[in-house]
Amino acid sequence: MADTLSGLGVSQGRSAGPLVRMAPPPVLPAPRRGPDLAEELPAVARALEAVAADLRRRASAAAATAEEADILEALAMMAADPMLHEDAEQRVRDGMDAAHALDAAFAQHRDALAALGGYLAERAPDLDDLRHRAVAAALGLPMPGIPSPGHPFVLVAPDLSPADTSALGPDVLALVTERGGPTSHTAILARARGLPAVVACAGVTALADGTIISVDGGSGEVAVGLTAEAAERVRDGDREERARLAGSRGPGRTADGHRIRLMHNIGSAADLRPGAEGVGLFRTEFLFLDRARPPSFEEQVAAYAEVFAQAETVVLRTLDAGTDKPLPFLGLPEEPNPALGIRGLRVDRLLPSVLDTQLDAVAEAARAATADVWVMAPMVTTAAEAADFAARARTRGLARVGVMIEVPAAALQANRLLREVDFLSVGTNDLSQYAFAADRQHPALADLLDPWQPALLRLVAECAQAGATAGKPVGVCGEAAGDPRLAPVLAGLGVTSLSMAPVCVPAVREALAGHTLEQCRELARSSL
Numbered sequence: 001m002a003d004t005l006s007g008l009g010v011s012q013g014r015s016a017g018p019l020v021r022m023a024p025p026p027v028l029p030a031p032r033r034g035p036d037l038a039e040e041l042p043a044v045a046r047a048l049e050a051v052a053a054d055l056r057r058r059a060s061a062a063a064a065t066a067e068e069a070d071i072l073e074a075l076a077m078m079a080a081d082p083m084l085h086e087d088a089e090q091r092v093r094d095g096m097d098a099a100h101a102l103d104a105a106f107a108q109h110r111d112a113l114a115a116l117g118g119y120l121a122e123r124a125p126d127l128d129d130l131r132h133r134a135v136a137a138a139l140g141l142p143m144p145g146i147p148s149p150g151h152p153f154v155l156v157a158p159d160l161s162p163a164d165t166s167a168l169g170p171d172v173l174a175l176v177t178e179r180g181g182p183t184s185h186t187a188i189l190a191r192a193r194g195l196p197a198v199v200a201c202a203g204v205t206a207l208a209d210g211t212i213i214s215v216d217g218g219s220g221e222v223a224v225g226l227t228a229e230a231a232e233r234v235r236d237g238d239r240e241e242r243a244r245l246a247g248s249r250g251p252g253r254t255a256d257g258h259r260i261r262l263m264h265n266i267g268s269a270a271d272l273r274p275g276a277e278g279v280g281l282f283r284t285e286f287l288f289l290d291r292a293r294p295p296s297f298e299e300q301v302a303a304y305a306e307v308f309a310q311a312e313t314v315v316l317r318t319l320d321a322g323t324d325k326p327l328p329f330l331g332l333p334e335e336p337n338p339a340l341g342i343r344g345l346r347v348d349r350l351l352p353s354v355l356d357t358q359l360d361a362v363a364e365a366a367r368a369a370t371a372d373v374w375v376m377a378p379m380v381t382t383a384a385e386a387a388d389f390a391a392r393a394r395t396r397g398l399a400r401v402g403v404m405i406e407v408p409a410a411a412l413q414a415n416r417l418l419r420e421v422d423f424l425s426v427g428t429n430d431l432s433q434y435a436f437a438a439d440r441q442h443p444a445l446a447d448l449l450d451p452w453q454p455a456l457l458r459l460v461a462e463c464a465q466a467g468a469t470a471g472k473p474v475g476v477c478g479e480a481a482g483d484p485r486l487a488p489v490l491a492g493l494g495v496t497s498l499s500m501a502p503v504c505v506p507a508v509r510e511a512l513a514g515h516t517l518e519q520c521r522e523l524a525r526s527s528l
Contacts, residue, residue, distance in 0.1 A: 007176065007201030008446045009220035010187035012484060012507055014238045015154065015173040015196050016214035016223075016231035019207055020147050022157035022164070025132035026139060032097045043098035044088045047137035051130060052079040054143065058166050066270035068189060070286050071162040079130050084109055099138040106131030125179070129161030146172070154213055156204050165189040173235070174215035176204050176222055181440045181449055182429070182479050190217075191482065194503045196238075198222055200446035218485060245506035251277055252498070252509050254491060258517040261497035262505050263315070265477060269306040273502035278313030278372075280499020281425070281477040284358070285320050285327075294329050294354060300361035308369035315425065315475075315499070317404065318358055320344050320378040330354070339433070344379020344406075345389060355392070363396035374400035376425055380417070381407045387420040404477075406430035411459040414466035414474075421472075424463050425499075428478025432456050451480035454528055457493065461528065464494030475499060484511035491517070492524030 059072035078084075084105055091101035110127040133143045146155065146164055152171045157164075159179040165186055168175075172195065180186045180199035190197035196217035204222060207213070214223040214234045226234075252262035263280030266272060268287070272279070287295050287303050295303070308314055321327045321343070330351060335341040348355045359375070366373040377389045380403035393401040402423035405411050411431065414424060428451050433440050435456055438448040451457075460476065467474035475497035480486055482504030488511055490498060498508060515523070 003224045005201050005203055005222040005224060007198040007204070007220045007222065008182060008450065009197075009217045010180075010182050010184075010199050010479075011175075011190040011195055011197035011217045012482075012504065013174075013194065013196035013217045013242070014214065014234055016226055016234035017152050017154050017173045017212065018210050019156045019176075019204075019213050020149050020153040020209055021205060021207075022155065022160075023144060023147060025128075025144055026136040026141050028099060028103060028135065029139070031100050037092060040092045040096075040098040040101070041089055043138050044092060044101060045085065047098065047102060047134045048079055048085055048088075050137040051133045051143070052076045054133070055079060055163055058163060061166075066268050066286075068162065068166040068192070070267060070289060071189075072166055074289055075126060075130065075162060078126065079134070081109075099135050102134045102138055103131060106134065125159055126161055129163060133163075154215060156207065158205055159184075160186045162189065168193065168195070174198075174217070176201050176213070176215055178202060178205050181442070181446050182451070184440075187479070188501075191479075191501045191503060194242075218483070245510060248506035248509050249275075250509070252512050254488075254512050254515055254517045254520060256516040256518075258491070258520075260487075260491050260495070260512055261475070262509055263313070263475075263477075263497055263499040264502050264505070265499050266307070268303065269310060271502070272307065272310050275502065276505050278315075279307065279311045280315050280475055280481075280497055282307060282314055282316040283320065284317060288319060288321065288327055288329075292328050294327075294357070297357055297361050297364075300358060301365045304362055304365035305369060308365055308371040308373060311371055313372045313374070315374040315376060315402075315477075316362060317425075318345070318355060318362075318375065318377050319347070321347065344404075345377045345385060346379060359393055359396050359398070363398055366398065372400070373398065374402060374423065376402040376404055376421075376423070378404045378427070379406055379430075380404060381409050383413065383416040383420055386417045390421050405459075405463055406434070408435050408459060411462050414463040415469065418466055418470040418472050423472055424467060424474045426460055426463055426474065426476045426478065426495075428456065428460070428476060428480040431459060431478070435459060451478070451483065451486055452527065457489065457524070457527055460490065460495065461493045461524070464496075467496065468494050473497060482508060484508045487511045488515045488520040489523045489527045491515075492520030492522070 055072050055076035059069040088101045088105040110124050114124040136143050146167050152173050154174045155172050156176050159177050174196040175190050177199045196215045198220050212226045212231050252260040261277045263278050264276045265281040266279055267283045375393050375398050380386050386403050390401045400422050402421045404427045405424050406427040432449045436448040438445040464474050473496040476495050477499040481498040482500030484507040487508045
């Protein structure tokens with residue numbers, strides 16, 4: 001009988017096969033004494049440029065999705081950071097060789113990010129990957145990457161960087177990592193590719209290469225020690241299930257006809273796919289990434305109009321950035337705790353022109369479109385904030401105005417917020433982080449971020465009940481919305497729409513169709 005490890009399932013599906021572990025990072029040799037500055041200084045520049053160039057090449061590859069390309073471009077910018085370059089060069093002048101100087105510079109920048117907490121702390125592991133790649137380049141070694149054993153395999157690693165995840169080939173059957181959380185890059189990109197994935201799986205990297213394991217991306221279970229025949233049966237079952245889901249069509253509804261709108265989360269028009277009832281979350285911040293100046297009014301109008309032209313309904317979220325997701329042009333000061341600082345709508349307190357320009361552009365694009373355009377603000381906490389945002393949007397002719405529920409204080413006064421706005425959208429990723437005071441990247445706290453936590457579901461229920469009382473829609477657009485096991489529970493709580501990665505829609509549609517509304521309500525009562 002196979003042993004079982006448990007982690008957090010973050011991407012639906014099941015597969016099985018021999019595991020192959022990621023190769024360890026390059027080992028630094030003993031420091032060289034008295035390095036030649038004429039050799040080592042150019043070596044630092046060459047290594048960083050090699051890393052940035054490799055990431056840009058991956059971003060522009062035909063196989064990269066729009067989401068992968070955005071992430072890889074952001075990493076390339078990190079590798080090309082002048083401050084990082086100057087730090088490493090200064091260490092060479094102080095007596096280090098290029099490899100050790102790069103290692104130390106990246107380590108210092110990584111520690112600084114980790115200390116800031118919140119979204120920035122989530123990016124600290126990305127710097128680890130960049131450090132390994134830069135050190136390898138400085139030592140003349142191949143950059144670390146995905147193994148290629150010549151046969152299908154389950155990839156096991158302590159964690160995966162976006163660059164690694166984007167390089168996954170067709171031989172990778174599933175992913176299992178020892179670290180990470182439901183909103184890590186591994187989780188997001190695995191879902192986008194439809195790969196079964198489990199994160200925060202303690203002990204998995206201790207298994208020997210070649211051990212046959214099965215991965216259940218829904219339950220988070222990893223069975224160890226299967227036979228080759230058993231692994232083949234798991235893969236056959238998954239193929240049959242995927243073929244069945246491929247034929248799924250139509251709107252979301254329960255077995256007795258109760259409608260739940262199923263929508264897509266996108267970052268740009270390139271992410272649009274058929275098979276949903278519109279866009280439930282248009283993340284506009286991808287347009288603003290890695291720019292010294294904000295996109296112009298005209299650029300924004302063009303980007304929004306491209307999406308509005310291809311979807312019947314679009315729920316657009318205004319810029320979700322700040323000290324936790326820094327954008328150079330904002331020029332915001334550093335904060336000791338960015339996750340609790342100036343982020344989302346709070347940026348408007350310091351820089352109101354950013355939101356004004358964006359709302360102007362959304363309104364202009366909407367005027368020329370046939371799409372039903374809804375607009376919502378992130379990180380809203382009070383009814384006064386909701387009222388101010390609604391007034392500014394409606395003044396510009398935007399008729400459907402809502403807010404994100406990401407802060408427990410907002411969930412607990414959802415009824416007051418709905419006196420000011422037309423709809424609510426629950427962002428379960430941030431709501432769970434704030435409700436449980438749990439870092440989204442801490443592997444030991446992954447269970448607290450499980451969307452099945454009763455306290456989180458109670459906050460969702462508060463919002464849904466307020467919506468029912470007011471006669472206004474309440475959706476969920478966090479990663480929880482794409483879990484087919486949780487979808488009937490959310491429907492039973494009273495949620496009216498679910499927005500998710502396009503690959504998740506068929507399974508969620510079928511899960512809802514397998515339950516009556518009363519069965520969904522009973523599941524919700526049990527889960528609470």
